[in-house]
Structure formats: C-alpha cells, structure tokens
Amino acid sequence: MSDLKKLGVEVLSMSVDSIYTHKIWQEEELSKMVEGGFPFPMLSDAGGKVGQVYGVYDEDAGVENRGRFIIDPDGVIQAIEILTPSVGRNDAELFRQVQAFQLVRASKGKEATPAAWQPGEPTLKPGPDLVGKVWQVWKPK
Template sequence: MQNLNVEVLAISTDSHFTHKAWQEQELSQMIEGGAPYPLLSDPDGSIGKAYNVYDDNLKVNLRGKFLIDPQGVLQAMEILNEPVGRNMDELVRQVEAFQYISENEEEAAPAGWEKGKQTLKPAPGLVGKVHESWSKGELE
C-alpha cells in the first residue's frame, strides 16, 4: 500500500493501550518493526457504527475495508462476516483502478481490469460494441 501512496488506518474496539501491547508483543514478531500503519481505537464502536461494521452482539467491528479518495469521498467498500479474511490482491487492484480512473476521467475500468490492461471509454458509440475490446474468456 505504501508503494501506491495509500495511507492505511487499522481500527478496532481495542484501546490504544492494547494496541501498544499487541504491536510490541506480537506484531513486531511477525513483521520487522511491527505494523507500519497507525492502530486506531474505537472503544465504544462509534466509528464502526458510522461505517456500518459494528456488530451489536459481538460488540466488535467486523472486517470492513473502505477506500477513500483525496477529496474524502468513499470510492469502495467491503464488509465480510466473521470467519473469512480479506484479499489484499483485490484491494491493490481496486486502488490501482480508482487511481488510474481519477487521472483519466473519461475512461472506465471494466470487470477484471488490472494495471496495464485496456480500459473502456464510455460513449454512445460503445453501446453494443463492448465485446470488440473484450478479450475472450474474461468472464469464464
């Protein structure tokens, strides 16, 4: 994420004191120097509630990912129920696509788009012609 100039903020209902202990006791054993991003505390779940990830029964924030652009506008979000983790590759793909489009506003990144692949320029002439710039097997 640092290579993409994206600031990462990790948030849980743990206190900042617990974050310190976790960083020093466990994360620093897993990653040299510990996690490089700030660990934010949300003790009453109010931030989680604002982002609709707070679980009232478990009293924790579920796994949620929110991509926010330089203007503070939410561009992508994903919330996963308890037992499944996230996919960093998909996040990188989305960041690259949104960053590309923000610099090339007339274009759109179609399904499965990855950096370096062709984008589409939505225009009346493109209607019914998407298949021409579509590589076969893309949806298989």
C-alpha cells in the same frame, strides 16, 4: 501493506481495542511477523461509535466486523467491503481496486476498468462510440 504505501495510500486500522492493547500487539506480535511491524496508525474505537456510523459495529458481540473502505482524496467513499469474522480478506483484490480507482480518477472519469481488469491492461473509454462495441475491446476471461 508496504505495497499500499508505494501507491501513496494511507491506511487507518481500527478496532474496539484500546491503544494500550494496540501497543502491546504491535510490540509483542506484529513486529515479529512483519519487519518493522504494522506500518500505519492503529486506531481505537472503544465503544464502537465510529463503527456504528460506518455500519460495521456488531452490538451483540461488542466488536467490529471486517470493514474496508477505499476513500479518495476528496474524502468520498469509492468502495466498501464488509465481511463477518470468520473469513479473511484478500489484499490482492484491494490493490487491484485501488489502482483501478486511481486510474479512473487520473483520467478524470474518461476511462473505466472492465471486470477483472488488472493494472497494465486496456481500459474502456465510455462514450457513444463504445455502445454495443465493448465486445471488440474487451473479452471476459
């Protein structure tokens, strides 16, 4: 999570738990797992109204599935991942995607990142010259 802060990313976490439950979880548990505790706002969506709009609310269970939305500075959703409860996420992939979206935005869309791109690796410059020539600049791992 502190890695996201270094990328200038704000995190908002949300569940159907109350803000009072969030407080106790932070103080009694999270702060003992991570120094300083969870460093971002913990939002309450009691009733799941926001989760419904975002397509993550499970009405039968009354809880929200693991949804993760990357939202750019214009408020546009760039990436969505939704998992059922039993499988946890991989923050490394989130960091990779955030850095890729930030690079593409900084290039004003002139650059794109190929599959499995990692920060620091070459990017693609989409255009007439690249058609049929991706093999010259990028090889699958």
